[in-house]
Amino acid sequence: MICPECGLETRVGACWVEVSGDDRPDTATRVVRVQQLLCRNPRCPKKDRAVGQARCVLYPPEEAQ
Numbered sequence: 556m557i558c559p560e561c562g563l564e565t566r567v568g569a570c571w572v573e574v575s576g577d578d579r580p581d582t583a584t585r586v587v588r589v590q591q592l593l594c595r596n597p598r599c600p601k602k603d604r605a606v607g608q609a610r611c612v613l614y615p616p617e618e619a620q
Contacts, residue, residue, distance in 0.1 A: 556607050561599035568593035586614040
């Protein structure tokens with residue numbers, strides 16, 4: 556992703572996994588990896604601030620990229 560303020564490519568600042576639907580047997584389980592993206596330009600006003608997220612479906616396999 557590109558920082559909307561300065562146009563430089565961002566970096567991953569944090570990463571976590573979100574799981575939904577696994578608390579009941581009648582709902583489908585879905586696992587998504589979320590990466591918080593930060594601006595890495597030292598001259599940008601948004602340096603080291605979150606400018607977006609990247610989401611990647613890990614499960615179910617048919618939804619995975």
